[in-house]
Amino acid sequence: MSEAISRLKKDYLFNLALKGQREDGRGFDEVRDLIVETNVIDKAEGSAKVLLGDTQVLVGVKLQVGSPFADSADKGVIITSMELNPIASPNFEAGPPREKAIEMARVVDRGIRESGAIDLNKLCITEGVEVWIVFIDVHVLNDSGNLLDAASIGAIAALMTATVPGEREGRGDDVKLPICEMPVSLSFVDIGGELVIDATNNEESVSDLRLTIVTNQDGSICAMQKSGPGTLSEENFLRSVEKSREIGAQIRGEYLLNI
Amino acid sequence: MSDKPEKFIDENGLRLDGRRVDEIRPMTVEMGVLSRADGSCYLEWGNNKVLAAVYGPRELHPRRLQRPSEALVRYRYNMAAFSVEDRIRPGPSRRSTEISKVSGEAFEPVVMKQFYPGAVIDVFAEVLQADAGTRTAAINAATLALVDAGIPMKGLVASCAVGKVDGQLVLDLNKPEDNYGDADLPIAMTEDGEITLLQMDGNLTADEIAKGIEMARKGCEQIFAIQKEALLSKFGTTDEEELLKEAELQAEVATSEDETEDVEVVSEVVSEVALEDEDDELKDEVDEDLELQDEGEAFTDDEVEDTSDEAEDLFGEDVSEFEINEGTESEGDSSSEPEGAESDEDEGEKNE
The missing domain is CATH 3.30.230.70 (GHMP Kinase, N-terminal domain)
Structure with missing residues (x-):
């Protein structure tokens, strides 16, 4: 039954794509309405709620004192987790994160880590003994597609509003979390050979390929991930790189710079 | 960690392990x-x-x-x-x-x-x-x-x-x-x-x-x-005997196909014809499968030989x-x- 429905849905969406259209009337390069609210959870050191169309994601940042990794004794630690809670979609089940959630969490993490968004050197308390551990927890509330980009935007927005709780932990004064980059993640999915951005859950369900590209302020790329069993042509890939730079800059200017 | 090398590529364009920039490891x-x-x-x-x-x-x-x-x-x-x-x-x-x-x-x-x-x-x-x-x-x-x-x-x-x-x-x-x-x-x-x-x-x-x-x-x-x-x-095989055997096998298959066709033509009993048809349908399916498999395996025999020759030429x-x-x-x-x-x-x- 579900297979028959998905086949009909696939036909419908692929045919629309052939005509250059999408189910909600957007263009291929058009992002849904985006609302980023920050400081929505007082108990967290930083937080952000992202509404991307009907998709809702809440990201909380907590900091704790802990020990550093042996190979980076003078640097803070980032730990990113993401759970696909059953509240967010009829397709999600309770339980420990599975590969889909782990992959998304790791791509969000890669964007933050590799862009150098957090100045980890400043999060060292005593070299080799104590550093700040930054926990980024993504709480998915409603999956209407493109959780990955919503989570990435939420993560950097929450980090930008976060404080290092020095007083609470008895490690000096409260200071702002040192942020030096604003990475923006943009995901494309393949609909009948066309790559469209910010896919809805319907579009995701008929696509066999997702390409995520995370860009920095200077237009360089800090993380990428191809996901799904489909193949990607070099031409489509390089075109996506250009688009992600362009649209990433727009999203950064409109939603992140004023936080 | 201060194990970071000062330079990864020397003045001759060689890397730490002696490779050029576009070379893979052995x-x-x-x-x-x-x-x-x-x-x-x-x-x-x-x-x-x-x-x-x-x-x-x-x-x-x-x-x-x-x-x-x-x-x-x-x-x-x-x-x-x-x-x-x-x-x-x-x-x-x-x-x-x-x-x-x-x-x-x-x-x-x-x-x-x-x-x-x-x-x-x-x-x-x-x-x-x-x-x-x-x-x-x-x-x-x-x-x-x-x-x-x-x-x-x-x-x-x-x-x-x-x-x-x-x-x-x-x-x-x-x-x-x-x-x-x-x-x-x-x-x-x-x-x-x-x-x-x-x-x-x-x-x-x-x-x-x-x-x-x-x-x-x-x-x-x-x-x-x-x-x-x-x-x-x-x-890969270049053994002539094996190639000959393969050719013989193919010839046999071809003749047996002819026979079944003859049977179909001479058969006058309706039920027999019907049976024959069914058999043929089955056989067709099998043939299709075989063809598909042949395609799948083709590169282990022919294409590999060709392309690796090409590769040798190239590299x-x-x-x-x-x-x-x-x-x-x-x-x-x-x-x-x-x-x-x-x-x-x-x-x-x-x-x-």
């Missing part, structure tokens, strides 16, 4: 090394030692995972606890879960899953010694293990990474380049250049990415040549540099060699 492969597996391949690439095995197609349990119209391709990337400098906890980690997922997806486009509905094709890749680029090494080994298992495939998959050190793009990162370099871009592609795996971390400009893809393509071409030579040495001496293991050495010996395992922060659990 790779040796040996197929059919595990007797219980349906297909297997042991691969050494630089200091990486990787073992891949394929089990299946076989029945998939639990049954709710079965797919009604195709086989499931399941890939498990696993690192041995002793494969890196600091022991890693055995068993799946978040890192290995992600790599398993994307590596399996790298094979989905080439494996002809439609032949085995409800079944599973299990690919197991074990990293015995890690030295930068283990996921790409595992993919290269897994391709050959799939062929060794006789899984019908549209073509091969090859994988290698491009990185950046000293502001320059380099192919197939070695350990120091991986640890202290500015970027890592692992890619897998099919023989016709479609990208089936793509990840990246670090920092690259759009131009560098475009150049990197081209570089990875050249690397993959070198790997395809190595893979094809391995296939040729295991499955000249380069190909002969990569020794193909002739299958005399036991794989177990080499995996237990205590060759300098180096610290492996990215391969390990740093990110967790």
Whole structure:
């Protein structure tokens, strides 16, 4: 039954794509309405709620004192987790994160880590003994597609509003979390050979390929991930790189710079 | 950590291990090394030692995972606890879960899953010694293990990474380049250049990415040549007697087909005709299957021969540099060699 429905849905969406259209009337390069609210959870050191169309994601940042990794004794630690809670979609089940959630969490993490968004050197308390551990927890509330980009935007927005709780932990004064980059993640999915951005859950369900590209302020790329069993042509890939730079800059200017 | 080399590329354009920027590390492969597996391949690439095995197609349990119209391709990337400098906890980690997922997806486009509905094709890749680029090494080994298992495939998959050190793009990162370099871009592609795996971390400009893809393509071409030579040495035959036998067999099939046609023509009893028709339908189906299988296996015979000749033309001496293991050495010996395992922060659990 579900297979028959998905086949009909696939036909419908692929045919629309052939005509250059999408189910909600957007263009291929058009992002849904985006609302980023920050400081929505007082108990967290930083937080952000992202509404991307009907998709809702809440990201909380907590900091704790802990020990550093042996190979980076003078640097803070980032730990990113993401759970696909059953509240967010009829397709999600309770339980420990599975590969889909782990992959998304790791791509969000890669964007933050590799862009150098957090100045980890400043999060060292005593070299080799104590550093700040930054926990980024993504709480998915409603999956209407493109959780990955919503989570990435939420993560950097929450980090930008976060404080290092020095007083609470008895490690000096409260200071702002040192942020030096604003990475923006943009995901494309393949609909009948066309790559469209910010896919809805319907579009995701008929696509066999997702390409995520995370860009920095200077237009360089800090993380990428191809996901799904489909193949990607070099031409489509390089075109996506250009688009992600362009649209990433727009999203950064409109939603992140004023936080 | 102050082990970072001052320079990764010397004034002669050579890297720390003496390679040029567009050169891959020496790779040796040996197929059919595990007797219980349906297909297997042991691969050494630089200091990486990787073992891949394929089990299946076989029945998939639990049954709710079965797919009604195709086989499931399941890939498990696993690192041995002793494969890196600091022991890693055995068993799946978040890192290995992600790599398993994307590596399996790298094979989905080439494996002809439609032949085995409800079944599973299990690919197991074990990293015995890690030295930068283990996921790409595992993919290269897994391709050959799939062929060794006789899984019908549209073509091969090859994988290698491009990185950046000293502001320059380099192919197939070695350990120091991986640890202290500015970027890592692992890619897998099919023989016709479609990208089936793509990840990246670090920092690259759009131009560098475009150049990197081209570089990875050249690397993959070198790997395809190595893979094809391995296939040729295991499955290729130029024995005239065998070719003759094959020709005879084909002739026999042809004559038996004629006979069945005759029967159909002379038969006057209706029910018999009906039976005959049914038989023919069945036979047609079988023929179709055979044809499809022929397509799937074709590259192990004809195409491999052709393309590896081409490859030899293209790469000249380069190909002969990569020794193909002739299958005399036991794989177990080499995996237990205590060759300098180096610290492996990215391969390990740093990110967790």
